[in-house]
Amino acid sequence: MNGADAEDAALRLLQRRGLKLVARNARFRGGELDLVMRDGAVLVIVEVRARSASRFATAVESVDARKRRKVMLAAQMFVAAHPEHAERALRFDVVAYDGEQVQWIENAFDSN
Structure with a gap:
């Protein structure tokens, strides 16, 4: 699965779980x-x-x-x-695909 396909699949997964799309591929100096x-009142990155x-690292470990x-920063x-x-409260999630296996980690990391 390439990056664009993974993003498409992640978007569908999150929308099925009730999250609303605010932006996609938002580029800023130094990051994207x-x-x-949005998950209710929470902004989810x-x-x-x-x-x-x-072989070297799982998708989550990357x-x-x-x-x-x-x-x-982005x-x-x-x-x-x-x-x-x-x-809005801010939350950082990771959606990781290792082959066909998907893992959605809410609050994967915080800004502290």
């Missing part, structure tokens, strides 16, 4: 947000990862400290560019 969703083989920092830029979301 795969999916920005979703990192989507796909691996066909986990969201390392460096990647988390980039996502958090999230700050997104909120600054969209002040209507400034008062």
Whole structure:
């Protein structure tokens, strides 16, 4: 599964679970947000990862400290560019595909 297919599948999964799409592939200097969703009043930043083989790391493990920092910085830029979301609670989720297996991790990491 390539990155675009994984993002499409993750979007469908999250929408079936009741989340609403706010933005997709939001690019900012230094990073990109795969999916920005709303779960009720919460703004959810979703990192989507796909691996066909986990020889070196699983899809979840590939969201390392460096990647988390980039996502958090991009999230700050997104909120600054969209002040209507400034008062919302923020959550960071990961949707990971290892081959055909999918894992959705809510609150995968936080901004602390």
